Amino acid sequence: MPTLTLKFKKDSSKIKEYRLERGQSISIGRRESNDIVIENLAVSGHHAKIDWTGSGFLLTDLKSKNGTFVNDQLAISHWLKHGDAITIGKHIIEFAYGKDEAQPDEKEDDAMGETMVMDTGKYRSMLAKNVSNTGSQGAASNEPMGMVTFLSGSQGDVDLTKKLTKIGKNASSDIVVSGLTVGQTAATISKRPDGYYLSYVGGISKPKVNGESVKDSVPLKQFDVIEIGSAKMQLIHK
């Protein structure tokens, strides 16, 4: 069973030792909910994780503020080998396999390195399978998450969780806005890969963003003020 030894700085004595079982995942960070908690401000709340992937242990940096290093090299994802030293803030975690324990074949690791460069379909799909567990959360968690908060005309906040949020007079709209010149659906806010966009849909009065009338669609930035009829609201990123 491999062990993880937590130390403060390289040559100091160990703080704690953790056992890492095959099939197990371990999270590292400042928050108490982590398996390995490092109480230091240089460490992010959820800093890194180690997953068993069937052929070895994979270390992944969780977009930490100060980065994760393996043997003094910045690492985003790294297959752990016997003797690797992971640096997080000023702390070191040493990774070691137990005595006489079977270690992933080094040769296999080399093959792995090669296949990543090879762009043949077969390996591409094989790799897709290999990394899908570690990578899939990346893009999803990076999606924008915003809300609009009413400045006038109504009260409260509306979370923009939908891909397409409808604003208008119609009672089925996600954000209902009253006014004679406001369309049944006056405007929509859509969530796109690069952020939120506001589009004009219908009604005599066009929506305004920061005082400018919108005739088709505009990207929305943090704190932009949207006016539709008598309602005024502001976009806020969470």
Add this chain to the structure above:
Amino acid sequence: MVAIESAGITDVGKKRKGNEDAFYINNDQKIFVVADGMGGHQAGEVASGLVVKTIEDYMSRIRKNEDAEELAEVDLSLSKEANRLLSSIHLSNRVVYETASGRSGYKGMGSTVSAVFFSDSTMIATNVGDSPIYLIRSGEIQNLSVSHTLLAEQMALNPEASLQVGAQFGHVLTRAMGIDRTVEPYVCELQSFKDDIVVLASDGLTNKVTQEEILEMAPLHSPQKTCRLMVDLANDRGGEDNITLVVLRVKRILKKKSGIMKLISHLFR
């Protein structure tokens, strides 16, 4: 109602023997699909073909008989049309997955998919893998798809550190159709406008032709001409991979009038 003009083309390129790409366009049903298959021998072709065919079948079956609609999992944050398109994606993923696990020759095959579907006033774009969907509107080109590659995802997680990953990871997909029992497509829905141009492509095109060049060319020519020009350009620059693209343009949008406007238009008819 939306009126759309479109064209699609797929080209084997200059280096490969087979074409593993597939596409489907239907102006009546307003559905547009590009798939880039992968897997040894003929399996890549089979995978992309299955993806395109299954989406086509599902969407036309539902159109004929809406009551027969059975959504695998309804996402309430999405419109009915978006859920319908996603159901077709989930179904085709399952079809490829089951075909792949059934025959040894097809083992490990997969495909990307990028699809655009129009409702009365919106367009829904969805993708799995790295085949991009671009929107050209008021002189700008924007991405409607998310690239599911190791590089792109690391870039999103940690832009500085991703430089270290290197370009060789650019083609390592983190999601693909038919690799797992389930798949999580990216989806977005947006208002469509007259003169919007949407380009769906396989990476055989986008590795050779830049976004700026697409932005320059597409508004000047008909979808058909744009397709031809871009394939020629990609082939001129090497054509190492199969090249596929679908170009569509929104010709007009007929708004359903409602409320007071409906009354007025009735009076003056």
